[in-house]
Amino acid sequence: MRALLFLDTENESTGISSLAKAVSFALAFSFLCLLAMAAFASLEYDWNWSAVYRYKTKFIDGWLVTIQVSSVSLVVACLIGGLSALAARSPFLPLRYLSKIYIEGTRGTPLLVQILLIFYVFADAAHLDNRYVVGVLVLSLFSGAYVSEIFRAGIESVGSSQLLSAKAIGFTPYQTFRYIVFPQALRRSLPALAGQFANLIKDSSLLSIIAIGEFTLNAQEVNTSTLSTFESFFPLAVGYLILTLPIFYLSRHLEKRLAFDL
Amino acid sequence: MKLSLESITKTYGAHRALKGLDLKLESSRCLTLIGPSGGGKSTTLRLIAGLEKASGGSIQVNNKPVPQTEEELRRYRKSIGVVFQSYNLFPHFDALTNIALPLEKVHGVSREESRDRAQSLLSQFKLATHGRKKPSELSGGQNQRVAIARSLAHNPDLILFDEPTSALDPEMSAQILDVIEELIQSGKDCVIVTHQMGFAKRASDYAAFISRGKVEESGKSLELFDNPQCPELAQFLERELKY
Numbered sequence: 371m372r373a374l375l376f377l378d379t380e381n382e383s384t385g386i387s388s389l390a391k392a393v394s395f396a397l398a399f400s401f402l403c404l405l406a407m408a409a410f411a412s413l414e415y416d417w418n419w420s421a422v423y424r425y426k427t428k429f430i431d432g433w434l435v436t437i438q439v440s441s442v443s444l445v446v447a448c449l450i451g452g453l454s455a456l457a458a459r460s461p462f463l464p465l466r467y468l469s470k471i472y473i474e475g476t477r478g479t480p481l482l483v484q485i486l487l488i489f490y491v492f493a494d495a496a497h498l499d500n501r502y503v504v505g506v507l508v509l510s511l512f513s514g515a516y517v518s519e520i521f522r523a524g525i526e527s528v529g530s531s532q533l534l535s536a537k538a539i540g541f542t543p544y545q546t547f548r549y550i551v552f553p554q555a556l557r558r559s560l561p562a563l564a565g566q567f568a569n570l571i572k573d574s575s576l577l578s579i580i581a582i583g584e585f586t587l588n589a590q591e592v593n594t595s596t597l598s599t600f601e602s603f604f605p606l607a608v609g610y611l612i613l614t615l616p617i618f619y620l621s622r623h624l625e626k627r628l629a630f631d632l
Numbered sequence: 633m634k635l636s637l638e639s640i641t642k643t644y645g646a647h648r649a650l651k652g653l654d655l656k657l658e659s660s661r662c663l664t665l666i667g668p669s670g671g672g673k674s675t676t677l678r679l680i681a682g683l684e685k686a687s688g689g690s691i692q693v694n695n696k697p698v699p700q701t702e703e704e705l706r707r708y709r710k711s712i713g714v715v716f717q718s719y720n721l722f723p724h725f726d727a728l729t730n731i732a733l734p735l736e737k738v739h740g741v742s743r744e745e746s747r748d749r750a751q752s753l754l755s756q757f758k759l760a761t762h763g764r765k766k767p768s769e770l771s772g773g774q775n776q777r778v779a780i781a782r783s784l785a786h787n788p789d790l791i792l793f794d795e796p797t798s799a800l801d802p803e804m805s806a807q808i809l810d811v812i813e814e815l816i817q818s819g820k821d822c823v824i825v826t827h828q829m830g831f832a833k834r835a836s837d838y839a840a841f842i843s844r845g846k847v848e849e850s851g852k853s854l855e856l857f858d859n860p861q862c863p864e865l866a867q868f869l870e871r872e873l874k875y
Contacts (some may be wrong), residue, residue: 534720
């Protein structure tokens with residue numbers, strides 16, 4: 371019994387058995403479920419899943435839009451982040467400050483404000499009518515600032531001895547970046563990048579306020595039609611978890627692999 | 633090699649690493665730089681390698697001044713091989729690629745020939761079966777041999793070693809020193825910064841004692857080691873040989 375619930379501190383090298391893991395996880399999970407059930411029971415809530423079930427395609431459609439918007443945003447965010455990380459190291463100083471202002475400005479303000487500002491002011495001024503394009507753009511700009519910092523940390527993590535060695539070999543600055551710095555920086559950035567992707571997926575829910583038909587907006591609409599609030603939002607949470615949990619797992623896996631490689 | 637360093641100074645901010653260092657060699661196969669840590673040996677080596685620019689003075693290698701502009705320095709560095717204390721191999725490439733990539737990208741050798749040459753160098757250093765392994769999968773001694781192979785691949789005029797055995801245990805150090813000695817015997821010119829006094833005495837024909845940013849004494853290594861003139865060198869050698 372004890373072996374199933376406690377870590378063997380005297381014999382740490384043996385690790386945790388899978389049975390102990392399963393039992394402990396089940397315990398923790400059931401405890402949280404009980405807590406939730408007790409809370410709902412005190413609410414005396416009338417569950418009505420059938421009303422919500424009729425809208426299942428709406429959930430699936432929204433879920434797919436969320437995946438699409440997040441994926442495209444991730445790619446664009448990587449481009450923006452990469453350019454911004456390079457700009458931050460540019461010998462042309464105004465470019466450095468441009469990157470700095472962008473990063474600090476973006477990280478220091480709420481996404482909600484950015485969405486509203488860009489959608490109602492900049493997109494309007496630029497006659498960008500497609501709200502999906504604007505949505506992807508806002509999300510990419512927002513995430514790009516974080517990606518830029520991830521890349522910057524990755525680039526800076528490549529040691530000076532590597533640069534010295536590349537210099538001694540006779541690599542040009544471009545070759546040094548292309549063959550030595552970039553591959554190492556990218557590999558070291560991957561775990562954090564995966565984590566950022568999970569954040570991006572969750573952040574995309576805010577796009578609902580400019581009426582982009584993604585997962586959250588669709589769930590809100592189901593709620594409005596059925597008046598079954600919890601039945602509408604519960605699948606929402608599960609839908610996000612289905613996306614984010616594997617990504618967190620991937621991120622941790624990448625981190626471990628990195629620890630072995632370097 | 634013919635080497636001439638004339639009143640070299642090098643400052644890092646407020647720190648003066650070299651304070652008017654002079655050294656002249658008419659013809660030497662292997663020069664060792666010895667001296668206490670922080671005395672300026674490695675800085676001198678880096679200046680000869682063209683990895684850093686001197687703050688003052690002039691350096692000539694084989695009657696040619698070490699260039700000043702970055703572009704010319706890059707060309708100059710291509711004619712030299714450098715081996716570092718901590719190998720400085722590229723961790724994301726396997727051993728073969730570590731040797732072949734510079735050949736291909738810097739020296740314009742074709743991809744196939746670069747890899748062939750790298751493979752034969754690996755064989756020469758008894759690493760023939762390790763070509764596909766990354767530095768993290770090789771021992772320190774093996775990594776240092778890969779690094780030496782890399783510095784030799786483009787057939788440089790001069791090879792510089794910056795404390796090549798300081799990160800290795802005695803067994804591996806001995807292996808590396810044997811490799812370096814073979815190189816010297818095969819006719820490669822080299823400059824070595826080392827704390828291995830026995831090796832310096834046996835393998836090099838010239839030695840310079842660098843301390844406090846200056847060459848305090850230099851000469852044929854046999855004479856320098858057996859009959860040191862300045863008291864500081866005598867004391868240094870005594871301490872180095874004590875253990």
